[in-house]
Amino acid sequence: MRRVTVIGGGTMGNGIAHVCAQGGLDVTLVDVDPAALERARATIRKNLERQVRKGLVSEDAVEEILARVSAAQDPAEGAATADLVVEAVPEKAELKYALFRTLDAAAPEGCILASNTSSISITEIAARTSRPERVIGMHFMNPVPVMKLVEVIRGLATSDETTEAVMALSRDLGKTPVEVNDFPGFVSNRVLMPMINEAVFALMEGVATPEAIDTVMKLGMNHPMGPLALADLIGLDTCLNILEVLHRELGDDRYRPCPLLRKYVAAGWLGRKSGRGFHPYDA
Numbered sequence: 001m002r003r004v005t006v007i008g009g010g011t012m013g014n015g016i017a018h019v020c021a022q023g024g025l026d027v028t029l030v031d032v033d034p035a036a037l038e039r040a041r042a043t044i045r046k047n048l049e050r051q052v053r054k055g056l057v058s059e060d061a062v063e064e065i066l067a068r069v070s071a072a073q074d075p076a077e078g079a080a081t082a083d084l085v086v087e088a089v090p091e092k093a094e095l096k097y098a099l100f101r102t103l104d105a106a107a108p109e110g111c112i113l114a115s116n117t118s119s120i121s122i123t124e125i126a127a128r129t130s131r132p133e134r135v136i137g138m139h140f141m142n143p144v145p146v147m148k149l150v151e152v153i154r155g156l157a158t159s160d161e162t163t164e165a166v167m168a169l170s171r172d173l174g175k176t177p178v179e180v181n182d183f184p185g186f187v188s189n190r191v192l193m194p195m196i197n198e199a200v201f202a203l204m205e206g207v208a209t210p211e212a213i214d215t216v217m218k219l220g221m222n223h224p225m226g227p228l229a230l231a232d233l234i235g236l237d238t239c240l241n242i243l244e245v246l247h248r249e250l251g252d253d254r255y256r257p258c259p260l261l262r263k264y265v266a267a268g269w270l271g272r273k274s275g276r277g278f279h280p281y282d283a
Helices: 009-023 035-051 061-067 075-079 094-105 122-126 160-172 186-204 211-219 227-234 236-250 259-266
Strands: 005-007 026-030 069-072 084-087 112-115 137-140 150-155 176-182
Touching: 005 009, 005 075, 009 035, 009 061, 009 137, 026 035, 026 075, 035 061, 035 069, 061 069, 061 227, 075 094, 084 094, 094 112, 094 122, 112 160, 122 137, 137 160, 150 160, 160 176, 186 211, 186 227, 186 236, 186 259, 211 227, 227 236, 236 259
Parallel strands: 005 026, 005 084, 026 069, 084 112, 112 137, 150 176
Antiparallel strands: 137 150
């Protein structure tokens, strides 16, 4: 795989484009919003410069890596010559289903179609295509340039060949791939989201302040970041979407989103990206 198309210029999309270009691949980053593409390129440059300061990337390599990233606004155009397409659009099932129909029609026959979904069924996404054996989950962690894990999710029809190719590519990108089967929330969010949700319930019920809840988990459980600060980093709207998928698909009320989480999302308090979540942030 030499040519990768990433659909979505947001936090996850620009991070995936970054690591693919840094790994020597030619990348087309697609977003319908030209302003989002400009922001994505600026973010990739900023993160590369941070890597330079840390001694992880040479200063001469920055422009070379950026030169491997081209931009497009049409997903079909971006997928037309790709060996691999990685979808990183918002966590809405119908949006992903429609996108995969478009990608399936536009991408070459041998192209692998991957989703960065954090909770939606790969089997159901694959069913919208004529190549379910070449559809797979490739769930990167945020921030993508830093985090080592890639959750590789096999749908019901995903072939061994597709799985092996994606596992190998993940290793080539300096990541550690872990193969899991298709189930709501997979492993990462099935374990993580109930913890975040319970922390929000503790806040709503007045058990402690956000600072106190996060400090208990950091110092008492040796977590690098407290659950409320982590929710702010992920995005409270994304957390809510994932919990809704878990609640609906598993039918278990332990995944019922906390009303306070719904209230914050309704208010537009989405975490770091909006300047306010469970903690305040600089705009």
